[in-house]
Amino acid sequence: MKYLGGKFRIARELSKVIxxxxxxxxxxxxxxxxxxxVFEHVAPHFRKITGSDAHHDLMLMWQxxxxxxxxxxxxxxxxxxxxxxxxxxARRAFAGFGCSFGGKWFAGYARGNSRDYAGESKRALVxxxxxxxxxDIDFRCMSYTEFxxxxxxxxxxxxxxxxxxxxxxxxxxxxxxxxxxYTGCVVTAAMMSAFSAGQPWTLEEVQGTPVGGHxxxxxxxxxxxxxxxxxxxxxxxxxxxxxxxxxxxxxxxxGELVTxxxxxxxxxxxxxQADLARLN
Numbered sequence: 001m002k003y004l005g006g007k008f009r010i011a012r013e014l015s016k017v018i019x020x021x022x023x024x025x026x027x028x029x030x031x032x033x034x035x036x037x038v039f040e041h042v043a044p045h046f047r048k049i050t051g052s053d054a055h056h057d058l059m060l061m062w063q064x065x066x067x068x069x070x071x072x073x074x075x076x077x078x079x080x081x082x083x084x085x086x087x088x089x090a091r092r093a094f095a096g097f098g099c100s101f102g103g104k105w106f107a108g109y110a111r112g113n114s115r116d117y118a119g120e121s122k123r124a125l126v127x128x129x130x131x132x133x134x135x136d137i138d139f140r141c142m143s144y145t146e147f148x149x150x151x152x153x154x155x156x157x158x159x160x161x162x163x164x165x166x167x168x169x170x171x172x173x174x175x176x177x178x179x180x181x182y183t184g185c186v187v188t189a190a191m192m193s194a195f196s197a198g199q200p201w202t203l204e205e206v207q208g209t210p211v212g213g214h215x216x217x218x219x220x221x222x223x224x225x226x227x228x229x230x231x232x233x234x235x236x237x238x239x240x241x242x243x244x245x246x247x248x249x250x251x252x253x254x255g256e257l258v259t260x261x262x263x264x265x266x267x268x269x270x271x272x273q274a275d276l277a278r279l280n
Contacts (some may be wrong), residue, residue, distance in 0.1 A: 001094075001122045001128075002103035003035025005213035009194060010231070015041035017232040031144035033062065035103070036128050043132040047053075052140040057093035059141035064090035065129045066137060071122040075099045077109045080234055094121065143258070158253040159276050165246040170240065174251035176265055180217040183228070184248040186210035189244075200225060200236035206245040213247070 007014060015038055022028075025046045030039045033051035043049040053059055065071075075083070076094045083095045084106045087167030101108040111116040163170045164183060176182040188208035191201050215237075216228040225236035237245075257269070 001035050001098045001124045002117065003037075003097050004104040005039050006035035006103060009036045009189070009211055009244070010037070010187075011037040011041050013231055014038050018042050019108045020046055020232075025090055033139075035056075035097070036062070040128045040131045043137070044135060046135070048136045048138075049132060050138045050140060050141050051230075052144070054141065054143045055091075055093075056088045056141055057096060057141055060088055061090040061093035061125075061175050062139040065208060066139060069259045071098075071125050072118065072121060073122065074116075076089075079107075080109045094118075094125075095173065097121075098125075127267060158255050158257065159273065160250050160252045163249040163251050165249045166243070168242075169245055171218065171242075171249060174249070175218050175221060175226075178251055178253060178257065180219045180252070182217050182250040182252050183214070183246060184215050185212045185245040186247060188215075188247075195231065195233075197234055199246070200238060202238045203240045203244065206241045215258070 018038075027050075028046035029044055029050045029052070030042070031052050033039050034054045038050070039051050041051075042053070051062060056260045062071075069090055071094050072091065080095050080099055083089075086092055086244075096106045097103055099110055099118050100106055101110045160182075163174050165171070165172045171181055186206075187210060187271065188206060189211055190205040190208045192203045194201055214230065216230045218226050218228050219234070220227040225238060226242055228235050228237060253269070253272075279280070
């Protein structure tokens, strides 16, 4: 289904990375199911699967599909506007995402002389639902912060704070001090082609039309490039490209760092935690 930030173009490659690093296939939980593109390829390989998201309408739609609901063949503009102001429902989710320009939630009715937006979304949803229909599947409306892994598993975040994406000195410091900087960016088709060809992302690649959003950790930098981890590899990013593609950045203090009590760079973590506690 059309969904802003969806991973349709890269879902197969992302799923290969996920499956290659998960030899144990008992449970798969996707906390940001969104348009379901990655979920479609990964979920059938696990015995029990759960998809969740904080968007009420979206999860009502996934639940209804699982239970046999069939999306409509079309949504006219009048109904689109009526659904925009109606109560949450599967049909409202279908209209709000699948029939909206760019797949953005009720961002405007998608028109096209020769393109059938509702039909495209319906066919995608039917295909996705068939992919995991034989699995033990559960859909839940919940935030990722409510996810409670089994005791003794997973990783924790001790603290996090936003970093200005336009301040290169802040980006460098966060990457150096905490070993990585968690960032959000847009992705263009040219960026995907450059990655596949083993080429860096330069200003030329990032200036195209975005095909989706992406989250990447920055793990290093030098005078020419930033370096991020994406799709199972290290990807160089030219500094000039970063200014155009970046949308958000976060400095993250991991649970392992808190437990160790020493970041290796001389920061006083105890004092930092005390300062953060006072902010709360």
